[in-house]
Amino acid sequence: MNNRFLRIISLIGVFFLSIVFIVEYYNGVVFNNEYTVLQDTILSNKINYLLRTTLWKFHLASGILLSLIFVVVWKFNKDTWLNILFIKTITILVISGISNYSFENKYLHIAHIVVSIASIIIFIIALAENLTLWRRYA
């Protein structure tokens, strides 16, 4: 039962993870600060700002839901130092993300980026550790 439950929420987790990354790509590359769809800079900036804000809301909602899934998966897993480190990093990531969304501070933004890179690295290490488990999914 637990195994099936974990598989289903992992699938939902992948979906949220993809939303987080797609929005990051859209806002970082497509609608970055230099994006101008019109020659009128003020109007262009306004359109850019509106599109970016809408997308960031999705990034925020998906990020929070994803972190909740991580917490559920962690509860079902062993308390290894890697899992504990990962969940602590995710907690900092969510707090810095929400704070950055609320206050739009430069340092909070940098902290969010640094912690997100750290959490990705830990996540990849954790996946590599469990590589043998992937045989069942292949």
Place this chain on the structure above:
Amino acid sequence: MLNKSNTMKIIGFFHVLLMILISSVVITAIFNITLFSKANLIETIDYALDVTGAIMSPVDSLLVARIIRQQLWQVHFFVGVSLPIMAAIIYLMRQQIYKTKQITVFLNVSILFYMSLVGSLLNFRRELNLSLDFANILRDLHWTGIYIFIAFVLYHLYIVLIKTKRGY
């Protein structure tokens, strides 16, 4: 030389990667159809016009919306064309291990190839000078492929759940 165990690990890795890419393609499509539909984008542009006091004709608003949408579809296109390649790698590796025809995986690869081919034609319809009618047919074919693919994914998930239930 890769042994069976290592090959299975690589297949597992590609499988997870394929899952992330498929989710990305689905999400970009959902975003572009709902959040960034032409109507929604025109509404956003009109709001920006109101706020900044600028003036633009409805035709120009539609043109700007189409430019924005084009850039968003590019992400869908590039992720989409990488899917059949990834699926083909998985298919070839699985065939090497099991030494039997992997019919379900082969069907999946075929659907993804079909989708990316039709999608590529749609993406380059202006460069290829395709008529509007033909582009509409291609769009319908792409949608049909989506339904087939959804059916495949549901079947795949059903099999996984059955196997999990049996403790496989």
